[in-house]
Amino acid sequence: MLNVIFTLDYEIHGNGDGCAYELMVEPTSRMMDLFERYGAKLTIMADVAEILKFKEYKELFGRDDYHYDAIAAQLQDAVRRGHDVQLHLHASYFNAQHQDGRWVQDWSEYNFAGLPLARMIELVRVGKAYLENLLQPVSPPYRCVAFRAANWSVTPSRNVVRALLANDIRIDTSVFKYGRREGLVNFDYANAPSDIVPWRASETNICVRDDRSELFEFPIYSENRWVGAFVTPQRIHRAWVGRLHRLPGTRSNGKDGSGPDSYPTGGSRRSAAGRNPLWLAKKHAWKADFNQCTGRQLVRALNRAANRHDSTARPLPFVLIGHSKSYTQVNARSLEPFLQYAARQPERYGFGVFGDFKLPPLADSARKTATTVVAM
Ligand SMILES: [Zn+2]
Numbered sequence: 001m002l003n004v005i006f007t008l009d010y011e012i013h014g015n016g017d018g019c020a021y022e023l024m025v026e027p028t029s030r031m032m033d034l035f036e037r038y039g040a041k042l043t044i045m046a047d048v049a050e051i052l053k054f055k056e057y058k059e060l061f062g063r064d065d066y067h068y069d070a071i072a073a074q075l076q077d078a079v080r081r082g083h084d085v086q087l088h089l090h091a092s093y094f095n096a097q098h099q100d101g102r103w104v105q106d107w108s109e110y111n112f113a114g115l116p117l118a119r120m121i122e123l124v125r126v127g128k129a130y131l132e133n134l135l136q137p138v139s140p141p142y143r144c145v146a147f148r149a150a151n152w153s154v155t156p157s158r159n160v161v162r163a164l165l166a167n168d169i170r171i172d173t174s175v176f177k178y179g180r181r182e183g184l185v186n187f188d189y190a191n192a193p194s195d196i197v198p199w200r201a202s203e204t205n206i207c208v209r210d211d212r213s214e215l216f217e218f219p220i221y222s223e224n225r226w227v228g229a230f231v232t233p234q235r236i237h238r239a240w241v242g243r244l245h246r247l248p249g250t251r252s253n254g255k256d257g258s259g260p261d262s263y264p265t266g267g268s269r270r271s272a273a274g275r276n277p278l279w280l281a282k283k284h285a286w287k288a289d290f291n292q293c294t295g296r297q298l299v300r301a302l303n304r305a306a307n308r309h310d311s312t313a314r315p316l317p318f319v320l321i322g323h324s325k326s327y328t329q330v331n332a333r334s335l336e337p338f339l340q341y342a343a344r345q346p347e348r349y350g351f352g353v354f355g356d357f358k359l360p361p362l363a364d365s366a367r368k369t370a371t372t373v374v375a376m
Helices: 020-036 048-061 068-080 117-135 158-166 233-243 267-275 277-281 295-308 329-343 364-375
Strands: 002-010 042-047 084-089 097-099 102-104 146-149 222-225 284-287 316-323 349-351
Touching: 002 020, 002 084, 002 295, 020 042, 020 068, 020 329, 042 048, 042 068, 048 068, 048 084, 048 117, 068 084, 068 117, 084 117, 117 158, 233 329, 295 316, 295 329, 329 349
Parallel strands: 002 042, 002 316, 002 349, 042 084, 084 146
Antiparallel strands: 097 102, 222 284
16 A cells, blocks of 8 residues: 655745745645545645744734735644645745845755754744644644655754754655755755655664664655656746746755756756756656646556555555645646546555654654753
């Protein structure tokens, strides 16, 4: 059995552009309606850093220009309807200033994995507390148990692993096998232990298995593929939109959805291809992105994963990634056959959330280590 988990990064454009209602609330509402027709669940990875800024703006100016109330109501509604909400953080928003009608982020905190430990622990604490305070009144058993870093930036890993465990978050879902980045963030996930089987993640390197670790990495499903696999109408649209919303002073749009491995000729990949002609002749990380891949591609990937991995003894998480800002009508039409396909085979595929996976209890030793670290 593969347990299909749809994780949705819930945010406006990476450079601070865009209307929160149009890029977050409206598409997510349509997505939940569609998913419910097939018994599927959405896991909203809410960027609490920007949501808190929208709240602060409303309190400061007495105007809800960033639709904070609609966002908070939607997250509560999602949990009420049986979907899930977990933590995503674009740390550069925590110190953001609102100037001349737009958000000026603190780029010194753009790279999550590069933050000092104490700062990282504090930001994760704030994010988790926000979600639990908002959602427990709707669903008392609700817990924030899973995390995704902005731009998948979780190496170097030591601070990340310690900061998550210090906050009793035991699932990270930032890694995708074969993924690589050089630039504003840097990582190389080529040697990750698996594209689908969760592993206990080493503090020294989250891509190394360490059976003493209390943190589990649930990788985003990914394959190593030729560039042709990346050409879909959704990706072309996304790459075009991304070019309109670049980070200041860079060639990157800074958003998670159309990074270098999303569309080979878009954003910084274009320059990578220019620098290295062999780039086109290489394989690249193809994530199971339910807003950018076609439904047919996802069906084939799901079948390949099921055929390659024996999940008879224990269910495996087939983690897909998406972005509310990328959910177009074309995408909705393309995604539906995938939902139909999985729903018709309940003996092979189920729809789930991270909480369906029962993790062994946190050992006291891990908690102590984390606490010691906080105190230092
Ligand atoms: Zn993000």
